[in-house]
Amino acid sequence: MYNPQLTNDGKLKHLLSIEGLPKHILTHIMDTAETFVGVAERDVKKVPLLRGKTVCNIFFENSTRTRTTFEIAAKRLSADVINLNVSTSSQSKGEAIIDTVNNLIAMHADMFVVRHSQSGAAHLIAQHVPNNISVINAGDGRHSHPTQGLLDVFTIRRHKPEMHNLRIAIVGDILHSRVARSEIHALTTLGVPEIRVIAPKTLLPKEVEKLGVHVYHDMNAGLKDVDVVMMLRLQNERMSGAMLPSTQEFFKTYGLTPEKLALARADAIVMHPGPMNRGVEIDSRVADGTQAVILPQVTYGIAIRMATMAILGGGVA
């Protein structure tokens, strides 16, 4: 099967989505990320791998947080970084995506990090660029956000290395979340035996069971004995119409409080991709509690993005 992310001999060429990536590539990215975790604690927080290369962050949709982590990652690899917020630039003048990309190719960029509100935008760009340029998807519509999925899985592996023994619950707005899809694919590929999704019917995609997950509408039942609780952000800005009665009502039923967390295993960890809506999907006592690994997620996210760029930016032996 043709996979635009891989070269003919199966090496990573672009990172567009976790779907279709074999286990050994996911493991390679995570193992490489381990070597980058320590770099930030040194005197010199840089390694010279991408010296002289230009990484271009093309953000057709705003996301300061994601852009910043990619920017830090590229800079710690010694790359030069150009940030383009196209939403505020030529797209408003009617320039097509490919024209924007062609301009950047003419400026000799070596790697594109692409964020777009439409699914498939990064794929489109990957198919268009010449062979020496790699594309990383930094989120496209509801479709995929592979580095976020990878950093979540990396966080789990660092805290709970026995992945084939884990019970993991993903809670909240699955419908609008591109993170949830990436996570489910990564966790399944890495052999996690039980993945639960906990959400109201209105916030679940149709046929979600086909992804191989167990569906719960009752949070108390769904959290019972899990090792990992992955909270999702309630995406108010992506919602149209009356999907929810109110955020207070949502918190009452699906918000993670210390009482609900007590149903999970005593050593369970709590994750959140950020930014958090405190008092909507997560109680501050949990967000700031000892079981939360929400800030380590941010740190590991840099290492995962460095690993991805380091693998894509190197020569192919």
Added chain:
Amino acid sequence: MQLPDPETLLSEITTKIKNNITANTAIVGIHSGGVWIMERVLANIDQTLPYGTLDAALYRDDYAQRGLKRSTQPANIPFDVQNKDIILIDDIFYTGRTTRAAINELFDYGRPASITLAVLINRGGAELPIAPQIVGATILITPTQNFKLSQSEQGTLALALENSQDANHV
């Protein structure tokens, strides 16, 4: 060719390393062979020294041609490099490119007072003005040949001479 016993070479360089120890000495092994040797050296000297490991992969000059190797190991330098006399250990000295990369990596942790390179075997073929100061044996081989050091479960070292078509710079 009669290959030397790596265990004999190990005890020779251990003696030489002992003679080089100062009040500020720290030992750093380069993955993988250099780390095995470092562990054996540390076990055979009767004092505790700060030590660490590195994998110079992130500093190599062949990244643009070869990319990152699959099994990159995290560096672990738990001591302050500043003003230390560092004894850097590798198994086989060849082109000097790994040493160059390792020196660059060490300098990103601080400014050492000195770096001394100790290797089990110098196989000849340096491409840079870099040479080991502590050497178990010098055995010149051709670019199509390769020394391969391995370690048993008990930690005993074994040495083999391989012939390859591709002149691998390891």
